Amino acid sequence: MTSRTDEDHGARSAQDRLLWVLRRWPTVLGVTTGAFIVSDMSDGSEAALVLVVAALAYLATAVLERQGLIWAVVAAEMVVVVVLQSLDVDPVPVLAVAAVVLALVGAVRRRWGPSRFETLYPWLTGLFLVAGLVGAYAIPVPAGVVVGVALIGHAVWDAVHWRKDAVVSRPFAEWCGTLDFVLGVGVLVVVLG
Template sequence: MNRSKATATPADRPGPVRTPAARAAAAIARRWPTVLGIVLAAALAGEGSIEGGELILVVAGLTYLVTAVLDRPGAVWAVLAVLLVLGAGARLLGIEPWLALASVAIAATAVGLVRGQLRRPGLFRLQLPQALAVVTVVVAAQYGGPQLAGALVAAALIGHAVWDVVHWRADRVVARPLAEFCAVFDALLAVAIIALLIG
């Protein structure tokens, strides 16, 4: 037997040649939450971005709270969708989203405290304070002029983007793709609001 010719292992064999388009498509498929965040932030940027940012803040804060109470990270996309529909529907009816979603927040808080999810250590225990902080910022924005409202909303969005990154790194409470999407979306929407304020 001729041992001079080594047998090629699967790792030695060259893989299929991928075109630049195929590599780009694969990268997008891996980072689809980031792409989704960029697309939606671009769609929401503009004259209505401050009001849109207020709605996003309320929904984001409540999404984390409700998902923590459910203790099912994979349910976060469904929770987000339901809260967006409720918030947007309230706005169409001329009702402030934070007022319309207050009953959901109160019910989720009561259930979470009784069942213990919101008393668990770590990120679970911090969900109620973060939701209260978000609502406080949104309510304060109602009583300021456009500049103050925009500055408050932009600052809160940046803060929530950091909150998203913390959850992404911990891989707790919400599904990681949602945390990635929210981090990108919140940060870019904050940049759009700041650009609107100084433009």
């Protein structure tokens, strides 16, 4: 026979778990999204597009200087990706060119400085874009390793954004960091497993 206290504790515990999930919805969504993408991967190169989309989205939001626009920027990118794919156009090089243009716009607008964080922005974006291009077009195993490691690196970059509460909104940085980490580890497991 269970006591009233045990029942109250069980109800509180379930309620606490639900509240945690509600507060950490970006983490839950990131893990779910990452696991879904990994479950449909064949060689890991599919994740290169995620890396390029993330790099371009952060760069665009930095140039716009509006943290709250990140969700709309990613949604717009996804529409562009779907349209390009429906026209049999590879979205990776198109998004990479858009990122180069945005980096130049940011330079003209003097967006890349004086802080160390801002100075790193175009360079790290370039690094993530190169990793995405390698992942999309190189031999599968090395490409997958590059993409997996770069996604984990982007998860660290997401954590910096979350901690600084800079460029993108904190919920987005949490979602993207979780997604990148789960996806990066998943790509490495698929490629090296």
